[in-house]
Amino acid sequence: MEKYLTHESIKQLEQRKRAALINSLSGFKSLNLVGTTNKQGQTNLAIFNSVFHLGAHPPLMGMIVRPDSVERHTLENILETNYYTLNHVNEDIYLQAHQTSARYSRLESEFESTQLTAIYNNDFLAPYVKESHIRIGLKLVDSKDIELNGTTLLIGEIQQLYFPQNCETTDGYLDIEKAGTIAGTGLDGYHLTKKINRLSYAKTNFNTTPILSNYFE
């Protein structure tokens, strides 16, 4: 059976139920721990499920920050220092990653509270998460206010990148599943993945898309 909801019936849902439902609709989500520090060296770590690819040249990533006290610490630090890290969540650290969403005070570091390890690589200002296998250092280069709901799009340019060498493929694609990266759903769902395939560049004169079975080992 299929269920149909109108705009009006969605608006009338109880607030938490509506949040859970609407957060489920975009599809699977990326899960990243965002590491920051303020000028006094007070670190912060927060899980975000709203990081997305924005462009390869220059290498840009987008991230939505909500007007919420937890995410505000991250935003304040990024605006203060201009630097932040993205650290892919894997199965070994997903409980700790989720725990970073608790409302710790400004003076408590989620690194200590969740026992994740802050590391500083190659003089990058913001802390990375040692337990994460794919880590990206970003510099804030632009931001856009979304007036409709008070959220902010932060745009970062990639400054540093760390990944396991055995996840690299010859054409540049990174096998993030092999690196242990997991996917999210809604506000609180965590999922392993199982690759189906990679598909070659689609052309109009093909009836079916050729399958590149040799891309994954």
Place this chain on the structure above:
Amino acid sequence: MEKYLTHESIKQLEQRKRAALINSLSGFKSLNLVGTTNKQGQTNLAIFNSVFHLGAHPPLMGMIVRPDSVERHTLENILETNYYTLNHVNEDIYLQAHQTSARYSRLESEFESTQLTAIYNNDFLAPYVKESHIRIGLKLVDSKDIELNGTTLLIGEIQQLYFPQNCETTDGYLDIEKAGTIAGTGLDGYHLTKKINRLSYAKTNFNTTPILSNYFE
């Protein structure tokens, strides 16, 4: 072994390799087919891996459109009519979904070329994909130009929503894995998922996060 790339070494990568690499970095991606029509009723269908949740109240979804001839047809139609649909990609249609990224001309509909079925539900202007199990009808309510790379963020408000009733949970969360929705990586990777768990709202006074094992089915 860990590999380290600097901003400079990323810039020096060959263009397609850089695109494949940078597209891999955000994590797992949502996969949606975007259905549109122009005022003459010429339909268009295109796969997007850049749809994300923007807010629940009002119910908003974001989507990045690149300055690319394939995605331009989608953008032109949305700007002309203000309406579009998002249709989750599932395993049964992922080959066809990928094929919509071929450079069909303005006069060819990807619905016909890929043999996906356009349906019009409850007088919604834009076509839905019948073979998709989670379908969302959106109205364009805002857009933001990203000057850094010529992309555009389109913001849509949810007008209609269709999903399988057995994927609904009591707290509003939609079990999109049960609905068959799949996840993407990079430009061309397709993945099934296997749920680990849903976790309860994190609180600072918990050492470990309680696991809600009864949330699924």
